[in-house]
Amino acid sequence: MPPKGPEPAPPGRTRRADASRNxxxxxxxxxxxxxxxxxDVALDEVARRAGVGNATLYRHFPTRADLLVxxxxxxxxxxxxxxxxLLTDPSPADALFSWLDxxxxxxxxxxxxxxxxxxxPTGRRSALFDQWHTSIRATASDLLERAQDAGAVRPELTVADMLALVGGAALTGTDVAHARRLTALLRGGMETGTGI
Structure with missing residues (x-):
């Protein structure tokens, strides 16, 4: 009996790879x-830019909201x-402020x-928004705690304080460069000046 060749790929495997690529x-x-x-970008333009047909776009993302999410x-x-x-950065303060940037x-x-x-539809944010906010807050908390443990950041600073200050800079800055400058200025008020 001749040696057995490789097993054929299960049906649909190529399609799944193509679907992932698309x-x-x-x-x-x-x-x-x-x-x-x-x-508000046109969905037809998204499909055209991706080099796929509209049917492929709608198969993956049936609505605009699905694509945006x-x-x-x-x-x-x-x-x-x-x-x-950044949690392995040798400077916990630099790691924190790099991420805040x-x-x-x-x-x-x-x-x-x-x-x-x-x-x-009611104008209220969905549960997804809360999930994303929780993930971002957890990341900020890990970086803040590490910087505080190193004595680099004021111990009374909470993650809510920090995100409110930096979020305020993002929302009130005249542009991205100004928001980044405001965040850099906030660093002086958050650091202890005695840490790493």
């Missing part, structure tokens, strides 16, 4: 277009991933997307 292409195209034009979810995951990566840019540039992706 979803990634759609998300990348949507992210790029939203960054340039805002969340997926794009914003990726943004939150990336922000939290940056924070997790990324956070202020996130809020200043992604807020319209976040609000559009999470507004319910």
């Amino acid at each position: 979803a990634a292409l759609l998300l990348a195209a949507a992210r790029e277009l939203i960054a340039g034009s805002g969340p 997926a794009v914003y979810a990726d943004e939150v995951v990336e922000l939290c991933r940056q924070g997790a990566g 990324a956070f202020v840019v996130h809020v200043a540039t992604k807020r319209p997307l976040a609000l559009t992706a999470t507004e319910g």
